[in-house]
Amino acid sequence: MMTKQPLIEDLKARGLIAQMTDEAALVAHLNEQVVTLYCGFDPTADSLHLGHLVPLLMLKRFQDYGHRPIALVGGATGMIGDPSFKAQERQLNSTEVVQQWSEKLKQQISQFIRFDAGEDGAILANNYDWTAGVDVLSFLRDIGKHFTVNKMIAKESVRQRIEREDSGISFTEFTYQILQSYDFQVLNERFGCSLQIGGSDQWGNITSGIDLTRRMNGKQAHGLTLPLITKSDGTKFGKTEGGAVWLSPNKTSPYAFYQFWLQTPDADVYRFLKFFTFLDVAEVDEIEARDKAAEGRPEAQRILAEEVTRLVHGDQALEGARRITEALFLGDAQSLSETDFEQLQLDGLPATQLLNDLTEMPLTSLLVDAGVASNGKQVKDALQRQAVIINETECGMAQNMDTKSLFAAENARYGRFFLVKLGKKKHHLFYV
Template identity: 60%
Template sequence: MDLLAELQWRGLVNQTTDEDGLRKLLNEERVTLYCGFDPTADSLHIGHLAGILTMRRFQQAGHRPIALVGGATGLIGDPSGKKSERTLNAKETVEAWSARIKEQLGRFLDFEADGNPAKIKNNYDWIGPLDVITFLRDVGKHFSVNYMMAKESVQSRIETGISFTEFSYMMLQAYDFLRLYETEGCRLQIGGSDQWGNITAGLELIRKTKGEARAFGLTIPLVTKADGTKFGKTESGTIWLDKEKTSPYEFYQFWINTDDRDVIRYLKYFTFLSKEEIEALEQELREAPEKRAAQKTLAEEVTKLVHGEEALRQAIRIS
């Protein structure tokens, strides 16, 4: 199956701006795409994994991913999915977190791939030097307040309040897309489902400044748990990708304790097993759920992917 069809089979497509146009583009050209990660902590967590591994799938299919670290947008705060204002972090803190996240992203993408090496960028490189008059004239002029107010990320905050700082976030992310379109030939932005408004704002800015330019957006569904609790959280807290914050043993245990109702979906999201392999595990889950073969496979595959073979062996030994 083609890449978009595989992503749909895996349940990794929530929305696309032009499905037929995107499928045609992916089948005919090597596409440059990007996904952004704001440094809101000193490590990424497993909630980021779906986006990271989707970039990896694009690269394996021959496309060129750019992982964008939000060194600038991380200083502003994304209102998407938040009920109140984020706490603003010091510039030095965000710089240190950006460096850590850049290192983590480097584990999952191939920067030496022949023909389609991945890249890591930091949006502070172009937003940091931007003066306010240039930003308002070249970017702000293309956005009506009515357009921005209609976005869900803003709508959801009208009653509780939203500062001009966070209100302007979507324009900064839109500018990222335009900048990468101009300098890297980036035609596609992917992100979580809460990023739909920001992604379409970028497409609008590209359309208004570049005319007939063809760019696309794709969102990945929010990962949920069947029991209603938040994915990636346990009684002891967030499951981080940093082994100093969440040990490989704790990481392995999180996955092996996956509910039967979630495990096949997570195998599709978070592993690179084939359709046939996952369907065989689904059959085994139906026939012999007590063996927990699907959970063991999920825990082994994801732990190995994030922490490596030796850490996986140690986690299994301790278990």
């Protein structure tokens, strides 16, 4: 890294700080030494999603400034469920499932930070290791004694659950903040970890961990939270028609991932460039200025999509995503060669093999079965507007029952490919 402004200044400029404990003390602490910091990720699914990306990149930002990150997988806390700002009690997952998910998260996290032997080499930990073996009496006497229920109840993060009588909060979830606090204390003791970061919903858990660390270890620790990522139109960030955008290529293909970013509204894109990429703030401002001056289509979305896809899926996957995008949106699909088609499939364009007998198979059902649309109504709607295109041929309602002839061999590209477009953005490859 070249000359750059101090870490906290940079984070502020990016809008990445929601709250922090005593700023002056934290800044001084970061300037004085290599700081070991941690962020926890609970296994609530078999993959991380976009919501985890900002904290994950935050760890990397700290590492880039010479600090030592600990990525903590919540094998233990994931068994309990964090009640913070959740409206309802969570469904518990079995031990095997949580452990399995923990392993997957570990692998994902590993690709973002450096695990070399240097003093800023990252550490991967699982709180299951130090929590599973604690017996009840020790837990209550050694740890629980440091918490007053009065304070625990007062936390904003659990207040609505305590005040609302229709949901309530189980003792299990109520103890979550103790477990997380214990993590901080243990990490402080074992690795000298003195800073915890997390989403702004974690503020309560973080400060209680700081308290516990001070009580049990006599050490002063710090905390910093990141803002909740919001969209300018008020809808939830990180969701698409199909649900969450995952970091695992098996759950969200690099192509879909790339497309997600490419479709970022102008009103959010520059903010997101600061949140999700390592481009300098000045660079982002420059891009913005250039786009404003240029009139017409901005460059920002493309840059954002490329940067983030590369970060999460690597150069090769990015190339694949770009190839598909170019073929489908920029070039004309007419000119694709046979190997291009094969490549599209390899690159992750959703593809489905055609059934042998398409007699009596409505186009609506075919497309729904392939996952192009979620129900027949959507296909029907598109058909009524001539918005279904099979290899350059527009289809209307009248063709709904003509699936067999639409997908007849003589209409296939190179005798086996059908590129189906539903609406402007959904593409699907069918092959014989």
